[in-house]
Amino acid sequence: MNLFDLDNRAVIVTGGNRGIGFALAKGLHQYGAKVIIAARDHARSQRACDAISPDSDRVLAVKCDVTCTKSVSVAFEQAQEWAGGLYGCIANAGVRGAGCALDEVNATAWRAAFNTNLEGTMNTFQAAIKPLKAQGEGRLVAVSSLAALHGNALFTDYSSAKAGIEGLCRALAIELAPHKINVNCIMPGWVDTEMNTDIKQDRRQFESIKRLRVPLKRWASAEEMVGAVVYLMSGAGSYHTGDTLRIDGGYHIG
Template identity: 40%
Template sequence: MVMDHSAPQASRPGAAVVTGGAKGIGFAISLELARRGYAVVVTGRDQAALDRATRDIRAQVTDARVTAVPLDVTSSASVAEAFAAVAEFAPLSVLVNNAGVIARRPAAELPDDDWSRVIETDLSGVFRCSRAAFPLLAQHGGGAIVNVASIAASVGISGRVAYTAAKAGVEGLTRTLALEWAASGIRVNTVAPGWTLTEMVESGIASGQLSHDALVARIPLRRLANPAEIADAVAYLASPQASYITGQTLVVDGGFCINGNA
């Protein structure tokens, strides 16, 4: 009898769904998870952006397993349809709740419609997608959910009252889901990015709405984050290396929130 002493091949990771995964931080997360071998499901409402994201991932990652699924996180019907498609693609291992919008108006002037739009997307959307992912994760013995919040959950930001409220809600939702779903082997954590060089921030700097120098002056590391650095944090919390971490928030802000001298 001939014994085979070769090392067993590691199984490939399952599917990773990234909401809002076609642009900015979301695209960086989709790309990093593809590099780590996940079968990435890029979701969002902009079909052209979804097509571009999947094309770019295939161009940068050899043998990438990636598909695009339209998803409106404010619609329970859309969420159900999207996760049914995920179940056909690959066994679900990871959900990253990244989709989000912002309404920039002073609290006293914010219309109900803008408040509802932000809460429905940034908070209720996280709940809807997590609820839809639960049975898919549980049936395979568990997995990881990583919610993308913001330092806005911890500090006040003028003109973004709905956004800050929603992101604080995401952190509370994270802790409760982590508690309820631990018995099913599902870990739930949050990444809270600080100021990051996304297209939105770069546009704000170019238009004069944001001051790059003023932002950097408040960050002890004296620079804004690169989207890839946020993606690394998300990928870590999704990975087996974080197998004993749940219900936590990982702040990735260059020290912004600890700077009492700002």
């Protein structure tokens, strides 16, 4: 048996039509998983499915807004009906936040960051628990951020929400252990995705991050997040739960 083989195990990836989410969906598919891309932009999700494999019967797009419990519930029902069950879920959907000082953030903007990042993760995992219990085992993985550990000036809402995700996962790992469901986070560092386009365009800030803070002296590609998630989802990660895997090029020690 290949420890990293996901052999037709069904996995939902929220926000899986772009960036890190798309890379994870594609990588899981390559290792044999049935992948369900759940996101708000259904047309973009369908294009993502076609890019992964235009003729595959192992990839599906479902419309899903993680801030709406009804939308999440319907998406999971569609996914289970199509796949015949569910083995795993990656809560990846997220937004960056207001991008201003705390004393300038209004309540609406603050709640928006929490609604998508933290509450969206809670909604997603809540919908996943019942089918994973029915399966008799399963894996939940959330996408945190380096901002949860180091903080991020002008993004207190984002940093706080991502830190909350890690607390949620640690508690849930204990709660679900009797059901053979492992719960973990990955913590990406600086990744070259659409979300960080504005920072890349600021050459001084972009080069400063690489040169002064990242020992590997470069940003990550989204594809470099795949290995950790395949490990956590597969037999290789069967004894790994309640943890956060940092994938940051050494930023935390730089």
